[in-house]
Amino acid sequence: MNRSVLNVTYAVGFFALAAGLLVARANPATAYEPSLFTATPTAVWVGFGIALAIALVTALACRGRQQAIGIALGATTVTAIVSLPLIRNYRFAGMGDALTHLGWTRDIVSGNLQPHELFYPGLHSLASVLHFVAGIPIERALLLTVVVLFVPFLVFVPLVVRDISGNGLAVGVAAIVSWMVLPINNIATHMGVHTNSNALFLVPVVLFAFVAYLHRRSTVERLPLGLSPFSALLYLTGIALLLVHPQQMINVVVLVGTVAGVQYLARWRYSDHPMLDHPTAYTHTIVLGVIFAAWALTNERFQSALSGMATGMLSADISGGQTVDQRGASLTEIGGSLGELFVRMFLDAAVIGLLVALFVLVMWLGWTKVDRETSAFVTYFAIALFPLGGIFLLYFVGTPTMAFRQIGFIYVVLTILAGVAIAQAIGGLSRYFTMPGANTVAAVALGACLVLGLGTVYASPLIFSPNQHVTDQQYSGYETSFDHGVDDQPYAGLGYDPYRYDHGIYGLEREAPLTSAGTASGEVDPDEFEAGNYTGAYRGSDYYFAVTEYDVTREIEVYQELHHSEDALSDVSQQPGVNKVVSNEEFELYAVESTNATDGATV
Known part of the structure; x- marks a missing residue:
């Protein structure tokens, strides 16, 4: 050339x-x-x-x-x-x-x-x-x-x-x-x-x-x-x-x-x-x-x-x-x-x-x-x-x-x-x-x-694996939740364990965990959650339920409701014993009372 x-x-x-x-x-x-x-x-x-x-x-x-x-x-x-x-x-x-x-x-x-x-x-x-x-x-x-x-x-x-x-x-x-x-x-x-x-x-x-x-x-x-x-x-x-x-x-x-x-x-x-x-x-x-x-x-x-x-x-x-x-x-x-x-x-x-x-x-x-x-x-x-x-x-x-x-x-x-x-x-x-x-x-x-x-x-x-993009809204949502949550109340996510955010926000080397997410966290049980038993979907105790836009995209759009459905997710805030405590455009946190705390009532 x-x-x-x-x-x-x-x-x-x-x-x-x-x-x-x-x-x-x-x-x-x-x-x-x-x-x-x-x-x-x-x-x-x-x-x-x-x-x-x-x-x-x-x-x-x-x-x-x-x-x-x-x-x-x-x-x-x-x-x-x-x-x-x-x-x-x-x-x-x-x-x-x-x-x-x-x-x-x-x-x-x-x-x-x-x-x-x-x-x-x-x-x-x-x-x-x-x-x-x-x-x-x-x-x-x-x-x-x-x-x-x-x-x-x-x-x-x-x-x-x-x-x-x-x-x-x-x-x-x-x-x-x-x-x-x-x-x-x-x-x-x-x-x-x-x-x-x-x-x-x-x-x-x-x-x-x-x-x-x-x-x-x-x-x-x-x-x-x-x-x-x-x-x-x-x-x-x-x-x-x-x-x-x-x-x-x-x-x-x-x-x-x-x-x-x-x-x-x-x-x-x-x-x-x-x-x-x-x-x-x-x-x-x-x-x-x-x-x-x-x-x-x-x-x-x-x-x-x-x-x-x-x-x-x-x-x-x-x-x-x-x-x-x-x-x-x-x-x-x-x-x-x-x-x-x-x-x-x-x-x-x-x-x-x-x-x-x-x-x-x-x-x-x-x-x-x-x-x-x-x-x-x-x-x-x-x-x-x-x-x-x-x-x-x-x-x-x-x-x-x-x-x-x-x-x-x-x-x-x-x-x-x-x-x-x-x-x-x-x-x-x-x-x-x-x-x-x-x-x-x-x-x-x-x-x-x-x-x-x-x-x-x-x-x-x-x-079949959505982008793991951490946005300002997701980050600040978890940060606010951890800063103001009850110390001994665990966190549960929608197919995602929130403890990683505890690591990212506060670090790992500290005398004691700053939040309960560092010691007690996990995912809601898909079967209980889909059955409408939101208050009993995580270890039978009071817990915080965190859901982000990433979670919704993964479970609803990419996995096509294989584990969690859009209907079950939309019904969460309407149930007794479930209160939305943190919310922004891409993050929501619910305080969920356990089945025992609501006198055995299930949804």
């Missing part, structure tokens, strides 16, 4: 991106949004779409500096999409673990908790620094931290592939696949304040340091005690990953240990192989393992997690298969199916995974023209997937949620391998078409996968 035309094309792309950002910023969220995607103005998506289309084509067709500009355009656009809760002025995002992380950050800021007292203080410490340095609210600092930790994923995936293969097309493909954000599955990994998921985006940084070490040919550059600069970088990035979340550090140790094992076998089996020229990873496996053990094994939270997994593996009541069956039955009741959900959430990931698997198989059979050096690195990562997959199976039997977290890490590795695999496929297509023709086919296919990937980067009704 003519350089002048290319420059104009890039200008159009960056202008479209800037226009999208300006429109998004000019249209902040004013109420709860069930879907971030549909609530964001169409003009924003038009601008982002133009930018991504230009970035995708140039990442495939260009090389050198021009390709780098295209990759930068695409990475910036994807970062903008991930930043939409921040750009559109969300009060906060995340109603589960995210609120607990908000509470811990609040504790660090207030001095009630020291960072080293947390098992994974990286996210919270960085947010605290941003809060103090920039003077922004803690909630906003956490949302900004999510973006800061996400960016390395987009930067280092193509860098790792460049170091592995040196193929410009593979670098461009790897960049595009990274824009799909495949490690996020919205089952156990989420785009938001979720330390396990946030740690996934730092893994390519550690792998880049590791690949750089393996590529080192000279022994001249040494630090004191003979330590390689790349080894030091690997240890430092590993420690950073450990502080964000130790589970992903375990996976890195397994991957590095697998590479060490492959190197040992190669030295025993071959007399001439590229692996023999790579420095060994034996010491790095031991050092990284010791760093993890020193941090984790003495931690009570880690011990309880191990105990829970062991219990799950030995118990017939806990299994991934049962979880899948239950979800499938629920989806059928609301008119969906596991097949439909799979297509929406995992089709792009399945396609990428299948392409990588086929490529590795064909490469091992010797049917490709991959050079021996690249083949060695692909073999390292591919063989590492076997023990990583074994860990997934253990999790699936014991704690299914952890299994889907493991899939997140596996897809970090697959994202890297996909760059090499798809580049080889495009090269193969070029023998039947021209190279521009092969790039066109690849651009269409990758573009479709990119739309699927970015369309599920945040939860939405599309995947």
Whole structure:
């Protein structure tokens, strides 16, 4: 492409991106949004779409500096999409673990908790620094931290592939696949304040340091005690990953240990192989393992997690298969199916995974023209997937949620391998078409996968999971309720336990709970609630019943009254023994007298 035309094309792309950002910023969220995607103005998506289309084509067709500009355009656009809760002025995002992380950050800021007292203080410490340095609210600092930790994923995936293969097309493909954000599955990994998921985006940084070490040919550059600069970088990035979340550090140790094992076998089996020229990873496996053990094994939270997994593996009541069956039955009741959900959430990931698997198989059979050096690195990562997959199976039997977290890490590795695999496929297509023709086919296919990937980067009704948007009204509603509620009266939610808001508003480290939501909370019993027994729907005692716009959207619109009906909810305030005590546009709190308190009367 003519350089002048290319420059104009890039200008159009960056202008479209800037226009999208300006429109998004000019249209902040004013109420709860069930879907971030549909609530964001169409003009924003038009601008982002133009930018991504230009970035995708140039990442495939260009090389050198021009390709780098295209990759930068695409990475910036994807970062903008991930930043939409921040750009559109969300009060906060995340109603589960995210609120607990908000509470811990609040504790660090207030001095009630020291960072080293947390098992994974990286996210919270960085947010605290941003809060103090920039003077922004803690909630906003956490949302900004999510973006800061996400960016390395987009930067280092193509860098790792460049170091592995040196193929410009593979670098461009790897960049595009990274824009799909495949490690996020919205089952156990989420785009938001979720330390396990946030740690996934730092893994390519550690792998880049590791690949750089393996590529080192000279022994001249040494630090004191003979330590390689790349080894030091690997240890430092590993420690950073450990502080964000130790589970992903375990996976890195397994991957590095697998590479060490492959190197040992190669030295025993071959007399001439590229692996023999790579420095060994034996010491790095031991050092990284010791760093993890020193941090984790003495931690009570880690011990309880191990105990829970062991219990799950030995118990017939806990299994991934049962979880899948239950979800499938629920989806059928609301008119969906596991097949439909799979297509929406995992089709792009399945396609990428299948392409990588086929490529590795064909490469091992010797049917490709991959050079021996690249083949060695692909073999390292591919063989590492076997023990990583074994860990997934253990999790699936014991704690299914952890299994889907493991899939997140596996897809970090697959994202890297996909760059090499798809580049080889495009090269193969070029023998039947021209190279521009092969790039066109690849651009269409990758573009479709990119739309699927970015369309599920945040939860939405599309995947039967509404956006976890915390609005000012919801936050202030819970805050008012906790501040003025009776101390020993528990709180119950509509399919949601309010204790997370207690964490987010007041923190977790205090001498005694400030509200009863910190010690006594739960959900109303769906059967009793639907039967009209509102006064007896929660543990047979007086309680506060909290309901938000998020709850109503989830239960009525998304779950289609599977557990709670609109009629039952609308009847609550009309019943004896039920009084509305707090109300705003998106939050209502009812004081409910128990059946015993109303002389055994039921509704």
